[in-house]
Amino acid sequence: MLRSSGTAPRTPATLSRPVSWFLLAFGVWSWFIWITFVKNLVKDGSGLAFDDAGDPTGYFWVHLLLAVFSFLLGTAIGVIGFRGVRALRHAAAANQSPADLTDTTSA
Numbered sequence: 322m323l324r325s326s327g328t329a330p331r332t333p334a335t336l337s338r339p340v341s342w343f344l345l346a347f348g349v350w351s352w353f354i355w356i357t358f359v360k361n362l363v364k365d366g367s368g369l370a371f372d373d374a375g376d377p378t379g380y381f382w383v384h385l386l387l388a389v390f391s392f393l394l395g396t397a398i399g400v401i402g403f404r405g406v407r408a409l410r411h412a413a414a415a416n417q418s419p420a421d422l423t424d425t426t427s428a
Contacts, residue, residue, distance in 0.1 A: 341405030348399015355392040359385065 370381040
């Protein structure tokens with residue numbers, strides 16, 4: 322059915338199983354990488370992140386902002402992947418008949 326504007330109605334997009342798992346894995350990887358990066362940034366003893374008085378430098382603030390922003394993007398991407406995996410599992414469960422769910426014998 323076409324709308325009065327001549328465009329087809331919108332339907333929700335469905336992610337494929339490999340894309341969903343990739344996005345979820347990217348989100349988990351992002352948590353691991355960026356949390357490790359921030360831990361290393363805080364422990365930095367090279368003089369880049371902290372000056373001689375122990376105060377944070379511009380390098381510290383820029384890289385902390387980069388890490389937080391990347392962490393948030395990774396989290397959003399991981400949530401999209403998780404929702405895609407969950408939707409595929411619900412769709413697969415809905416496509417099984419009740420007999421398939423109770424039948425435990427296999428040929």
